[in-house]
Amino acid sequence: MALYNTTELYGNSTLTGEPQESISVFPSLFLFACFLIGIPGNGFVVWTILTKFSQRSLTLLLILNLAFTDLIVMSTVPFWMYSFLYGWVFGDIFCRLLKYLVYLTVYASIFLITLMSLHRFAVVIFPFASQKLWRPRVVHCTLLVLWLAACSFGSPILIVSSKPKKEGVCTDEMYYTDLQRVTVNFVETLFGFVIPFTVMAVCYSCVLRRLRMLKSHKKMKTGKLIAAVVVAFFVCWLPYHFFNILINVALLLKEGNPETADTLLAVTQVATNIHGAIAFISSCLNPILYAFAARSFRGGLRETNFAKLFAKIHEDSIDKSAGEKSTGDSGLSMENV
Numbered sequence: 454m455a456l457y458n459t460t461e462l463y464g465n466s467t468l469t470g471e472p473q474e475s476i477s478v479f480p481s482l483f484l485f486a487c488f489l490i491g492i493p494g495n496g497f498v499v500w501t502i503l504t505k506f507s508q509r510s511l512t513l514l515l516i517l518n519l520a521f522t523d524l525i526v527m528s529t530v531p532f533w534m535y536s537f538l539y540g541w542v543f544g545d546i547f548c549r550l551l552k553y554l555v556y557l558t559v560y561a562s563i564f565l566i567t568l569m570s571l572h573r574f575a576v577v578i579f580p581f582a583s584q585k586l587w588r589p590r591v592v593h594c595t596l597l598v599l600w601l602a603a604c605s606f607g608s609p610i611l612i613v614s615s616k617p618k619k620e621g622v623c624t625d626e627m628y629y630t631d632l633q634r635v636t637v638n639f640v641e642t643l644f645g646f647v648i649p650f651t652v653m654a655v656c657y658s659c660v661l662r663r664l665r666m667l668k669s670h671k672k673m674k675t676g677k678l679i680a681a682v683v684v685a686f687f688v689c690w691l692p693y694h695f696f697n698i699l700i701n702v703a704l705l706l707k708e709g710n711p712e713t714a715d716t717l718l719a720v721t722q723v724a725t726n727i728h729g730a731i732a733f734i735s736s737c738l739n740p741i742l743y744a745f746a747a748r749s750f751r752g753g754l755r756e757t758n759f760a761k762l763f764a765k766i767h768e769d770s771i772d773k774s775a776g777e778k779s780t781g782d783s784g785l786s787m788e789n790v
Contacts (some may be wrong), residue, residue, distance in 0.1 A: 487736065492524065494740025494741065505763065506764075519562060523736040532547075549610075559645065570653040571656060613637060631704045685742060688731075
């Protein structure tokens with residue numbers, strides 16, 4: 454995870470007890486800004502869904518779980534902030550635990566967003582079958598499997614981080630061999646980026662093709678919001694996985710072309726701060742997207758705009774097939790995709 458490289462970079466300047474303010478304050482302020490947005494924003498999403506909706510559609514459950522994963526990531530921010538300023542003082546076990554939580558939630562987030570895309574695909578292309586498939590028991594079992602998969606994919610960091618570290622540093626860049634690092638990076642990029650976004654691209658290509666066939670195009674609030682969440686996650690994590698690939702290329706060239714390998718590794722080290730910061734933004738961005746989507750709701754109702762937005766999403770999920778069945782209007786069936 455990019456964050457831990459920056460922890461090492463800034464932490465090294467604090468081992469003597471004399472932190473260099475000019476290079477340690479900025480990342481701390483940036484993380485603090487993410488914290489100020491991410492904690493109340495995602496907390497409000499969780500509170501709204503739990504208190505306003507006794508029955509929750511699959512899409513609402515996915516948004517709830519996604520907000521919960523972002524809350525977990527944001528809850529680790531104070532410890533990283535402190536480590537930037539004063540070095541890592543919380544011990545090796547807590548270091549491993551925090552890193553594992555971050556990796557787990559990153560995988561959970563990408564799996565949740567992928568499932569959102571698959572659900573949109575199903576309700577557009579196979580609306581009747583999707584209503585029969587996504588029954589409460591199936592939904593809960595699917596979410597359980599999703600979280601277990603995230604726990605499994607995040608577990609390699611526990612092995613990687615078992616190597617002894619320098620005092621005052623919490624980093625995951627402590628691989629025993631280059632092959633181990635290449636393998637971990639490959640698994641991260643393949644299962645945490647390439648496969649999920651390939652699935653998303655196929656799903657939304659089919660959805661857009663279906664929409665072009667419709668005679669009537671109405672507002673597609675839910676679909677646009679989910680697409681925005683997908684695009685935001687893609688943009689935030691593309692730099693991280695790009696540099697993962699670059700690191701792997703450098704390590705594979707290490708024996709045959711060591712000069713090129715060293716140059717590439719130097720580039721990735723310099724860029725670590727940038728793509729690490731962008732990756733952290735993803736955990737506080739979704740509430741902002743929800744807020745923009747909720748701005749379109751106006752009227753005399755006393756519910757909050759967030760509650761109206763999530764009510765709309767809930768209705769879209771549970772009423773779609775019923776609307777199709779009763780009207781037979783394909784244009785109406787696509788209204789809330």
